[in-house]
């Protein structure tokens with residue numbers, strides 16, 4: 001299957017799916033996408049939507065700073081001990097795809113220190129359309145694009161748009177102002193993705209992150 005191309009997604013090399021106590025480890029979901037598409041805002045909104053139902057932690061990846069983690073801390077979306085930051089240096093995609101050790105370590109430290117975690121969200125540093133997560137780091141990945149980035153992004157494809165387990169088209173509230181055609185974006189995405197799901201969100205509008213939260217609930221249900 002396309003998702004299993006080794007050159008795109010290296011073989012899983014994380015530890016097993018079970019903790020030493022026999023419980024299943026937390027489900028790991030990667031959130032990637034171009035700079036400024038709304039990844040941090042999506043992570044924050046997901047934490048708010050799901051934190052009463054599930055035990056959650058977050059790992060953020062920034063190039064030189066801890067800004068995304070600091071934003072999540074400021075917004076108090078989770079207690080501080082559930083948020084970890086990885087500084088990736090020059091190439092954000094390297095830390096989630098090629099040398100995933102710093103991220104794996106952050107995830108495993110959170111699992112150990114918090115205990116009983118059910119969901120870990122790993123936010124990539126903003127990158128381009130080719131950035132995807134290694135299957136050794138995440139169990140599923142969400143790719144966030146936005147309508148202001150141009151409505152031809154789904155047509156252009158690339159691994160994030162074409163193969164992510166969920167494609168999120170965010171900032172639909174801005175569509176009228178930037179002249180983006182949501183119908184066309186949906187049709188182009190379907191051509192690239194076949195049966196893989198696509199949702200449209202506006203984090204400042206009605207419904208907010210709910211379509212993404214609903215998808216995460218489904219994955220969590222299946223995982224447990």
Ligand SMILES: Nc1nc2c(ncn2[C@@H]2O[C@H](COP(=O)(O)OP(=O)(O)OP(=O)(O)O)[C@@H](O)[C@H]2O)c(=O)[nH]1
Pocket residue numbers: 033034035036037038039040041042068125126127170171172173174201202203204205
């Ligand atoms: N109008 C509108 N603005 C949004 C929406 N979602 C996010 N934003 C804004 O878009 C900007 C970028 O959002 P972030 O969540 O920081 O984007 P990001 O993808 O994490 O950015 P990087 O980490 O820099 O790659 C912020 O000013 C958000 O408030 C949305 O649905 N509608």
